Amino acid sequence: MCYFEQTRWNCGYWKWGNFRQQCHKEYRTGETCGLKLVFQTSLLAAPCKLCDQRFKKERRIHKMAMDIERWQREGNRRATIEKTYQDIEEIQAQIDDLYRQHEQRQKTL
Numbered sequence: 001m002c003y004f005e006q007t008r009w010n011c012g013y014w015k016w017g018n019f020r021q022q023c024h025k026e027y028r029t030g031e032t033c034g035l036k037l038v039f040q041t042s043l044l045a046a047p048c049k050l051c052d053q054r055f056k057k058e059r060r061i062h063k064m065a066m067d068i069e070r071w072q073r074e075g076n077r078r079a080t081i082e083k084t085y086q087d088i089e090e091i092q093a094q095i096d097d098l099y100r101q102h103e104q105r106q107k108t109l
């Protein structure tokens, strides 16, 4: 068990930081035994990069949905609307993926 710094964002996501202290099981200089323990946690009062990406994609979907609404009122934009629906689905899948990665990380440690 070697000690590492940890960064934790206010959304619950975290990552390992610098190596701080070796444990008594590890005698090789500069090596770590593979089991990581928290030395110190720095809390960040901001959402993590995954959340940031997710928010951006959600805003994009929101904007596209408003475009679709407008195009439907205007008429004659069937192809564009269909294309945009496909784009939304794609982005939604990316959002789901980011969400899963985030969930998984929160569950560990």
Ligand SMILES: [Zn+2]
Binding pocket: 009, 011, 012, 013, 047, 048, 049, 050, 051, 052, 102
């Ligand atoms: Zn996050």
